[in-house]
Amino acid sequence: xxxxxxxxVTYALPLMIVALAGVFxxxxxxxxxxxxxxxxxxxxxxxxxxxxxxGTVWIRLALAEQSYLSFQLLEIAAMLVAACAGAVFSLLxxxxxxxxxSDQTITGTALNLIAPAFTVFGILLLTNQxxxxxQNIDTSAMFILKKSTWGLDRSADMGWLGNLLFNKTYLxxxxxxxLYAVLAILLYKTKFGLRLxxxxxxxxxxxxxxxxxNKMRLAxxxxxxxxxxxxxxxxxxxxxxxxxxxxxxxxxxxxMAVMIFGNWNPGTIVWASxxxxxxxxxxxxxxxxxxxxxxxxxxxxxxxxxxxxxMLPFVVTLIVLAFTSKKSRAPKAAGKPFEYMSDV
Amino acid sequence: xxxxRNRFLYSTVPSLIAILAGLVFGAILMLIVCLMDKNxxxxxxWDGARLLIIGFLSKGRDELGNLMFGYNGTHLGNMLxxxxxxxxxxxSVAAAFKAGLFNIGAPGQYLMGLTASIVIALAIPSxxxxxxxxxxxxxxxxxxxxxxxxxxxxxxxAYLNVNEVITCILTNWIAANLSTLIFEGSAxxxxxxxxKSGFLYKTAANGVELPKALLDKVFPGSxxxxxxxxxxxxxxxxxxxxxxxxxxxxxxxxGSNREAARYCGINENANIIMSMAIAGALAGIGAALYTLSxxxxxxxxTYQKLxxxxxxxIPVALLGCLNPIGVIFTGMFMSALEINGQQIANLTAYNExxxxxxxxxIVYLSAFTKYIRGVMMHRRKKxxxxx
Numbered sequence: 001x002x003x004x005x006x007x008x009v010t011y012a013l014p015l016m017i018v019a020l021a022g023v024f025x026x027x028x029x030x031x032x033x034x035x036x037x038x039x040x041x042x043x044x045x046x047x048x049x050x051x052x053x054x055g056t057v058w059i060r061l062a063l064a065e066q067s068y069l070s071f072q073l074l075e076i077a078a079m080l081v082a083a084c085a086g087a088v089f090s091l092l093x094x095x096x097x098x099x100x101x102s103d104q105t106i107t108g109t110a111l112n113l114i115a116p117a118f119t120v121f122g123i124l125l126l127t128n129q130x131x132x133x134x135q136n137i138d139t140s141a142m143f144i145l146k147k148s149t150w151g152l153d154r155s156a157d158m159g160w161l162g163n164l165l166f167n168k169t170y171l172x173x174x175x176x177x178x179l180y181a182v183l184a185i186l187l188y189k190t191k192f193g194l195r196l197x198x199x200x201x202x203x204x205x206x207x208x209x210x211x212x213x214n215k216m217r218l219a220x221x222x223x224x225x226x227x228x229x230x231x232x233x234x235x236x237x238x239x240x241x242x243x244x245x246x247x248x249x250x251x252x253x254x255x256m257a258v259m260i261f262g263n264w265n266p267g268t269i270v271w272a273s274x275x276x277x278x279x280x281x282x283x284x285x286x287x288x289x290x291x292x293x294x295x296x297x298x299x300x301x302x303x304x305x306x307x308x309x310x311m312l313p314f315v316v317t318l319i320v321l322a323f324t325s326k327k328s329r330a331p332k333a334a335g336k337p338f339e340y341m342s343d344v
Numbered sequence: 345x346x347x348x349r350n351r352f353l354y355s356t357v358p359s360l361i362a363i364l365a366g367l368v369f370g371a372i373l374m375l376i377v378c379l380m381d382k383n384x385x386x387x388x389x390w391d392g393a394r395l396l397i398i399g400f401l402s403k404g405r406d407e408l409g410n411l412m413f414g415y416n417g418t419h420l421g422n423m424l425x426x427x428x429x430x431x432x433x434x435x436s437v438a439a440a441f442k443a444g445l446f447n448i449g450a451p452g453q454y455l456m457g458l459t460a461s462i463v464i465a466l467a468i469p470s471x472x473x474x475x476x477x478x479x480x481x482x483x484x485x486x487x488x489x490x491x492x493x494x495x496x497x498x499x500x501x502a503y504l505n506v507n508e509v510i511t512c513i514l515t516n517w518i519a520a521n522l523s524t525l526i527f528e529g530s531a532x533x534x535x536x537x538x539x540k541s542g543f544l545y546k547t548a549a550n551g552v553e554l555p556k557a558l559l560d561k562v563f564p565g566s567x568x569x570x571x572x573x574x575x576x577x578x579x580x581x582x583x584x585x586x587x588x589x590x591x592x593x594x595x596x597x598x599g600s601n602r603e604a605a606r607y608c609g610i611n612e613n614a615n616i617i618m619s620m621a622i623a624g625a626l627a628g629i630g631a632a633l634y635t636l637s638x639x640x641x642x643x644x645x646t647y648q649k650l651x652x653x654x655x656x657x658i659p660v661a662l663l664g665c666l667n668p669i670g671v672i673f674t675g676m677f678m679s680a681l682e683i684n685g686q687q688i689a690n691l692t693a694y695n696e697x698x699x700x701x702x703x704x705x706i707v708y709l710s711a712f713t714k715y716i717r718g719v720m721m722h723r724r725k726k727x728x729x730x731x
Contacts, residue, residue, distance in 0.1 A: 033509070092708070096708065096711050096712065100711075100712050100714075100715045101714065101715065102711035102712055102714065102715070103711050103714075105446050106662055106707065106710065106711040107708060107711045109448075109658050109659070109662075109707060110659075110704050110705075110707035110708035110710075110711060111704070111708065112704075113655075113659065113700065113703055113704030113707055114701060114704030114705060114708065115704075116700070117697050117700030117701040117703070117704055118697075118701055118704075120695075120697045120700075121695060121697035121698060121700075121701055124695040124697065125377060125381065125694075125695070249648070250513070250516075250517060250650075253513040254513070256509070256510060256513070257510045257513060257514060260507055260510050261510075305525055305528065307521045307522070307524050307525035307528065307647060308521075308525065310521045310647055311517075311518050311521040311522065311525075314514045314515075314517045314518045314521075315514075315518060317514055318500075318511060318514045318515070318518075321500075321506050321510065321511070321514075322500055322504050322506060325500075325504050325505050325506040325507075326504065326505065330507075
C-alpha cells in the first residue's frame with residue numbers, strides 16, 4: 001500500500017507541477033505547447049549540473065563521508081538550475097509569440113523539435129552515448145531519503161506514516177508540493193495573479209485599465225518555463241534515476257492533457273494528475289503489486305497483457321475527457337496574439 | 345497573373361529565408377562546437393559544413409582522406425525512399441491544418457496503418473492469393489486503419505468538443521501499446537535469425553512488395569520503389585481536392601471561419617470528422633508505402649517510442665506552406681537533410697542530431713512568416729509610392 005501511494009505520487013507529481021506551468025502560460029493568454037521541450041531541457045541541464053558538481057571537492061568529500069545534507073542541498077541547487085534553464089528556453093517562445101506574434105502552435109512544435117535534438121547532440125559530443133548518466137552510481141542513491149538519511153538503523157521502525165512520508169521518498173517531492181501551493185495562491189489570491197488571468201480572458205479590458213498585457217504574458221510564460229524545467233528535472237530524478245536522454249516519455253504532452261482534464265484549475269489538476277499517476281503506477285508495477293501483504297500478486301495473476309495496463313492511463317483520461325469536456329472552458333484569449341489598438 | 349506571382353512569392357520567400365537561416369545557424373553551431381572541442385579541427389568543421397549542404401552527393405573519402413562528391417545513386421534513391429512516408433504524413437498534417445485542426449496524431453495514425461498493412465501483407469498466404477492483390481489489400485488496410493484512428497479525435501472534437509491536440513496525443517500512445525499488443529507473441533515475429541527477435545518479418549518474405557518501376561536502375565543500390573511515385577500522385581490529387589473541389593472548399597471554410605461555415609449551411613461536425621479521417625488515411629497510406637517496400641524491418645516493441653516520421657510530418661507541412669505541392673519538395677528536403685546527417689555522423693566527428701536541430705530552427709523561423717510577409721508587403725508599398 002505504502003509502495004502504491006509513493007509510486008502514484010512519483011508519477012503524478014511531475015505531471016501536476018508541469019500542468020500548473022501550462023496553466024500559468026495559458027491563463028496569461030499564450031498556448032505553451034513547448035512544455036515537453038522545456039521539460040527535456042530542464043532534465044538535461046539539471047543532470048548535467050549534478051554531473052559537473054560530482055567532480056568538485058565538496059561533493060567528493062560529501063560522498064566519502066556519506067553526508068546526506070550536502071546531497072539534499074545539491075538536489076535543491078540542481079532544481080534551481082533546471083528552473084533557470086527552462087525559463088531561458090521559454091524566452092524563445094516569448095520572443096516568437098509576443099514580439100513577432102507568431103502562430104503559437106508552430107512555435108511550440110519547433111521548440112519541441114529543438115529541445116531533444118539539442119540535448120542528444122550535446123550528450124553525444126560529451127559522452128559518446130545517447131544517455132547522460134552520472135559519473136558515480138552512488139550519487140543518485142544519495143538523493144533518496146531513507147532510514148540511514150535520518151541516522152536510523154536499517155531495522156528501525158518508522159511507523160506507517162513515517163515510512164510513507166520519509167522512507168524512499170525525495171525531498172524534491174515536498175518542495176514541489178509547497179511550490180504548487182504557493183503558485184496556486186499567487187495565481188488566485190494576489191493582484192498579480194488577477195492581472196495575469198485578466199490578460200488571458202480579456203486582454204483589451206486589462207489594457208484599458210493600465211495593465212501591460214505583453215509584460216504580463218512574458219511573466220506568465222517565464223514562470224511556466226521555470227516550473228516546467230524544474231518538473232523535467234524532477235521527472236529525471238525520481239523516475240529515470242537522474243539520467244537524461246532527450247526524452248521524458250511524453251510527460252510534457254500528458255501534462256497538457258492533465259491541464260485540460262483539470263479544467264485549467266489548480267485544485268482539479270491535483271485530482272486529475274493523481275488519477276493519471278495511479279493508472280500509470282499500476283501499469284509500471286502491476287506484476288509486483290501486493291495490496292494486502294499476503295504475497296499474492298492479484299493483478300499479475302489475472303493474466304492480462306502488460307500492454308493493456310500500459311494503455312489504461314490514456315484510455316481512462318480519454319473517457320473522462322469525453323464526459324467532462326462539455327463543462328470545460330479554456331481561457332478565452334489563449335492563443336491569440338494581443339494587438340494594441342494603436343497598432344491596428 | 346501578376347497577382348498570382350505575388351501570392352507565390354509571399355508564400356515561398358519566407359520559407360526559403362527560414363531554410364537558409366536554419367542552415368546558416370547549423371553551420372555556426374558546428375563552428376562553435378569545433379572551437380570548443382579539441383578533437384575537431386577546422387578542416388573537420390569544413391568537411392561537416394559541406395556535408396550539411398550536399399551530403400547526399402557525398403561519395404566517401406579518397407585515400408588521402410579528402411571528401412569526394414559526385415552523383416551517388418544510393419543516397420539519392422534512399423532520399424526519395426525516405427521522403428515517401430514524410431510526404432504522406434506532411435500531407436496528413438497539412439490537410440487537417442486546412443480544416444483548422446492540428447493533427448499531432450499522425451504518429452498514431454501512421455503506426456495503426458503500419459500495423460494493419462503488415463498484418464494483411466503477412467497473414468494472407470501468397471501461395472493461394474496473388475501477391476498483387478495482397479499488396480492492394482494491404483495498402484487499403486493501412487489507409488482504413490489510419491482513417492479510423494484519425495476519426496476518433498475528429499468525432500470527439502465534433503460531438504463532445506474535446507481539444508483535438510490532447511486526444512491526438514492520447515490516441516498516439518494508445519496506438520503504440522495496441523500495436524505492441526497485436527504483435528507480441530504473434531507469428532509475425534522473425535525468429536529465424538538468432539538474437540534478433542525484436543523485428544517482424546519483411547513483407548517480401550511473403551512475396552509482397554511494391555514494384556521497383558525501373559527506379560532501381562536509375563538509383564542503383566538504393567531502396568527506392570514506386571511508392572514515391574504514388575506519394576507524388578496523391579499529393580497532386582490532394583492539391584486539387586483542397587483547392588478546387590467543393591469538399592476542399594468546405595474544409596477550408598470550416599478552417600478559416602467556423603461560424604461563417606455554419607451560416608452557409610455546411611455540416612460542421614461531419615466536416616471535422618471527414619477532415620481527420622482524410623488526414624489519418626494519408627498517414628496510414630504513408631506507413632503502408634514505407635513498409636510494403638518489402639525491405640524494411642519493423643521493431644515491434646514500440647510501446648515506449650512513437651514513430652518520429654509522424655512528428656516530422658508537422659515541419660514538412662509547415663515548411664511547405666500547407667500546400668500539397670510544396671509538401672512534395674519539403675518532404676524531399678527533409679529526407680535529404682536526414683541523409684546529410686547520416687553522412688556527417690559517418691564521416692566526421694559530429695553527430696547526426698545537428699540536422700534535427702536545424703529542422704527545429706527552420707520550423708521556429710517559419711513561424712515568423714507572417715512577420716516577414718508583412719515586411720515584404722510594406723517594402724513593396726513603399727517602392728510603389730516612390731514611382
